[in-house]
Amino acid sequence: MNHESPSIKELQEQVDNWIQTIGVRYFSELTNMAILTEEVGELARLIARKYGDQSFKKGEENLEIADEIADVLWVLVCIANQTGVDLSSAIKKNFEKKTNRDSNRHKENSKLK
Numbered sequence: 609m610n611h612e613s614p615s616i617k618e619l620q621e622q623v624d625n626w627i628q629t630i631g632v633r634y635f636s637e638l639t640n641m642a643i644l645t646e647e648v649g650e651l652a653r654l655i656a657r658k659y660g661d662q663s664f665k666k667g668e669e670n671l672e673i674a675d676e677i678a679d680v681l682w683v684l685v686c687i688a689n690q691t692g693v694d695l696s697s698a699i700k701k702n703f704e705k706k707t708n709r710d711s712n713r714h715k716e717n718s719k720l721k
Contacts, residue, residue, distance in 0.1 A: 616696045623685045634690045644683040651676040 614622055627634055635643065654671050657664045688695050714720055 616699065617694075620685055620689055620695060623682065624689050627686065627689075634686055637687065637690055640683055640687050640690070644680065644687065647676070647679045647683055651680055 634640070651673070654668075654673055654676055656662050657668065658673065685695070687693075688698075
């Protein structure tokens with residue numbers, strides 16, 4: 609199993625293999641949605657402390673943004689796998705949607721200049 613820069617398809621396969629062999633089974637979709645919310649909250653908390661006005665509590669200083677983002681991605685992949693979403697296809701369609709919708713929108717946004 610390649611753990612170096614997997615494609616999205618490979619990532620989905622790797623997560624599924626881990627779930628089937630180590631994780632026993634997927635949590636329910638609803639449980640994974642709650643876990644996703646929790647993981648996003650942990651990421652938000654870290655970013656608020658690193659880039660915002662809040663200070664770190666003792667023991668929080670060594671938390672890594674990369675690890676928190678990976679936790680969010682892991683749960684998103686689990687949800688995709690268990691709901692039958694091919695993330696490679698979904699992201700391709702999403703790029704097309706955004707390109708069609710926003711091709712001039714951001715260039716014409718005076719707030720971004």
